[in-house]
Amino acid sequence: xxxxxxxxxxxxxxxxxxxxxxxxxxxxxxxxxxxxxxxxxxxxxxxxxxxxxxxxxxxxxxxxxxxxxxxxxxxxxxxxxxxxxxxxxxxxxxxxxxxxxxxxxxxxxxxxxxxxxxxxxxxxxxxxxxxxxxxxxxxxxxxxxxxxxxxxxxxx
Amino acid sequence: xxxxxxxxxxxxxxxxxxxxxxxxxxxxxxxxxxxxxxxxxxxxxxxxxxxxxxxxxxxxxxxxxxxxxxxxxxxxxxxxxxxxxxxxxxxxxxxxxxxxxxxxxxxxxxxxxxxxxxxxxxxxxxxxxxxxxxxxxxxxxxxxxxxxxxxxxxxxxxxxxxxxxxxxxxxxxxxxxxxxxxxxxxxxxxxxxxxxxxxxxxxxxxxxxxxxxxxxxxxxxxxxxxxxxxxxxxxxxxxxxxxxxxxxxxxxxxxxxxxxxxxxxxxxxxxxxxxxxxxxxxxxxxxxxxxxxxxxxxxxxxxxxxxxxxxxxxxxxxxxxxxxxxxxxxxxxxxxxxxxxxxxxxxxxxxxxx
Numbered sequence: 001x002x003x004x005x006x007x008x009x010x011x012x013x014x015x016x017x018x019x020x021x022x023x024x025x026x027x028x029x030x031x032x033x034x035x036x037x038x039x040x041x042x043x044x045x046x047x048x049x050x051x052x053x054x055x056x057x058x059x060x061x062x063x064x065x066x067x068x069x070x071x072x073x074x075x076x077x078x079x080x081x082x083x084x085x086x087x088x089x090x091x092x093x094x095x096x097x098x099x100x101x102x103x104x105x106x107x108x109x110x111x112x113x114x115x116x117x118x119x120x121x122x123x124x125x126x127x128x129x130x131x132x133x134x135x136x137x138x139x140x141x142x143x144x145x146x147x148x149x150x151x152x153x154x155x156x
Numbered sequence: 157x158x159x160x161x162x163x164x165x166x167x168x169x170x171x172x173x174x175x176x177x178x179x180x181x182x183x184x185x186x187x188x189x190x191x192x193x194x195x196x197x198x199x200x201x202x203x204x205x206x207x208x209x210x211x212x213x214x215x216x217x218x219x220x221x222x223x224x225x226x227x228x229x230x231x232x233x234x235x236x237x238x239x240x241x242x243x244x245x246x247x248x249x250x251x252x253x254x255x256x257x258x259x260x261x262x263x264x265x266x267x268x269x270x271x272x273x274x275x276x277x278x279x280x281x282x283x284x285x286x287x288x289x290x291x292x293x294x295x296x297x298x299x300x301x302x303x304x305x306x307x308x309x310x311x312x313x314x315x316x317x318x319x320x321x322x323x324x325x326x327x328x329x330x331x332x333x334x335x336x337x338x339x340x341x342x343x344x345x346x347x348x349x350x351x352x353x354x355x356x357x358x359x360x361x362x363x364x365x366x367x368x369x370x371x372x373x374x375x376x377x378x379x380x381x382x383x384x385x386x387x388x389x390x391x392x393x394x395x396x397x398x399x400x401x402x403x404x405x406x407x408x409x410x411x412x413x414x415x416x417x418x419x420x421x422x423x424x425x426x427x428x429x430x431x432x433x434x435x436x437x438x439x440x441x442x443x444x445x446x447x448x449x450x451x452x453x454x455x456x457x458x459x460x461x462x463x464x465x466x467x468x469x470x471x472x473x474x475x476x477x478x479x480x481x482x483x484x485x486x487x488x489x490x491x492x493x494x495x496x497x498x499x500x501x502x503x504x505x506x507x508x509x510x
Binding site: 007061 | 341342345348352382383390393394427428432434
């Protein structure tokens, strides 16, 4: 079995035996290409009562290469209104780009995004949302986001 | 992407940079591999600022990339589109192998013959000292870890007593998963990487099912297989991180952000500049990893500088950690990049039957 499948199998086993952290639920993981998880911020936050869904896409180089991660935008789910989240669901977070490490797992990424939402002070879109969304590639990994030192999503 | 394997005197087709490698006095001052902004980056920024000041959105010409932190909102949509395209191109495999076959030093020398004469004299000096060959690695930010891993395994394979040296290496390695666990890495994160590295070393003396013992060819092929090669690199990154995290008082005074030079917290430094894929190693990472592996490593520092008195030689930075006297692994450092030095000038990489 390839390293990527072996690793994802272990992550899945851990989710099924140890469970997921509060506010994170596995929705669908039928293969080693695409997984869906739901995410909500518990306690007091800008997103009280809102439930989001995350889509993870893995390539054969996972976990050396980062998964492509985005919020699901469809009839049921919307992308959270956040300065680092575009309305098409793409997320500007350094851990999903240049600071990715195989030390991070699917659950670790969910926890980081959960805390990114929890620490949000003002619900708004990134300043270039409309322009970005008009030209964005299907896969957010193909975007070279520019991160800021103060980026709250930079590290868990 | 700068590739220090291609010096300015002789740009190689397909090399987009061609800018001269920057020189630095000490390893600490050296720029990070492959992320160093090219010389025109500042001009680029100045031009962008001027354009924006005049009320226009700056559109860099084709082939330019944005290398410095820039507000996305100041860039026009076609810039963003071009940036996306450039990133798609990045996913095409580069033609330089992860680890190249051994080449005579003359090949390296030829690259500098029309350029920096001090580099040429330094290369001649190395040849005089018995370093006849160079094995290049891809300039992808993992070159220190990959060079060290390859040279480490190869040296055990070619040693006078491989059985003994495999046993020694394995007994050192077997203590390391506990180190990684103790600093909080999950087993599922590192156990596959560990198995790949350990099994490769075991294969020197013990064939795996369906495979021969490790030969020069098999070692070369393993290190050019991205899955296996990168898994080994990743294990060494995590081992380096664990070594630093376990001895914060020892390393903390040396943990600086490689670009802005500010002191950093141990955990943040390890997460951002040790554990992250493609982040180049500096003196701290080299110290930590050679300690963890208990190896002697000499780094020949090819910097293109003559001494004040005009004499030209090559400085070696030495890391001595072997419990018993042994010859060091020798790496070649050129600003921003590591390769492997060898006392042979070629090797046999014929395909051998399984």
